[in-house]
Amino acid sequence: MFKAFRILILLGILVTVAGTTLIGRWQAQSWKRPQVVTLYPINASGDAVTDLYLERLDAAAFAGLAPYFQQEAARYGVSLSEPMRIVLGGRVRVVPPAPPRDAGPLSAISWSLRMRWWAWRSTPPSSPVPDVKLFLMYHPPDFAGALPHSIGLEKGRLGLVHLFAMKSQQAQNEVVIAHEALHTFGASDKYDRATLAPVFPEGYAAPRQEPRYPQTAAELMAGRVPVREGELRVPAGLSETLVGPATAAEIGWVK
Ligand SMILES: [Zn+2]
Structure with missing residues (x-):
């Protein structure tokens, strides 16, 4: 009886935590x-x-x-x-x-x-x-x-x-x-943790651009502008960044 009661309380806490997390995410x-x-x-x-x-x-x-x-x-x-x-x-x-x-x-x-x-x-x-x-x-x-x-x-x-x-x-x-x-x-990071290089294609501001380099802007969650293969630069400001479609989907801008 006591054990069942304890399990019930634990279940209640679990449901509450899961519920507030879900509501928080939905609100955000x-x-x-x-x-x-x-x-x-x-x-x-x-x-x-x-x-x-x-x-x-x-x-x-x-x-x-x-x-x-x-x-x-x-x-x-x-x-x-x-x-x-x-x-x-x-x-x-x-x-x-x-x-x-x-x-x-x-x-x-x-x-x-x-x-x-x-x-x-x-x-x-x-x-x-x-x-x-x-x-x-x-x-x-x-x-x-x-x-x-x-x-x-x-x-x-x-x-x-x-x-x-x-x-x-x-x-x-x-x-x-x-x-x-x-x-x-x-939103998740869109760069390689070891090299800091943006992940292709979701970490690129213009993944379909031909030729691919130099890119002129950074995807915000990739954080760096790929200038050429193996070379990156830090964007000078927000005007050199954009929010790519993968990030937009993660944060609920795209339903
Ligand atoms: Zn990050």
Whole structure:
């Protein structure tokens, strides 16, 4: 009797979790109302240069994002005048839990849970209520080496985005933000993890172009422009990227 009761409770929890995940995905991909993506700047290394940059940072640094998503969604027949509303939230002063170094599934799950708990506790209130929370981890211009890997999670609908705290980098920062934002809507990466090369054809902006190279734009979830076989470049800004049909299907722009 007691055992049956326990199983019933566990089943109830399972159904609730599965249900909220499904409802969340359905809400994220129905595109019936603007999805509020709120950006929270963080001084990742705590240095003075980044601090000064963040003090002066305003919504103008992210002004290209909403029109970009509107234009790209419209190409797939999404008629919302504002599919994504980009909101600059308050600065977060506590750094998030560091992602795991090893790639094991258990540590990934544990980090994702700690991250969601941290986000719930550390996010300052903002209006409108965010659907997606992106934490912008700013690093100083003289940061040694490559920036840590940015992460966008569909479960929990949040992301950690690593950026350079410099004005000349803002256009490229918007590309990274847009890429991680689409992960939270269910888009997958379209590049090879080892070589960073876009996967053909879905990672190409113009897969049917003849000759294939040079491409002049990047598919957003591939992130790089293939210039010729074995040579890639980083797009200068959102105007050199587009959302390809495979990504559009994953995020519900194509029904
Ligand atoms: Zn990615």
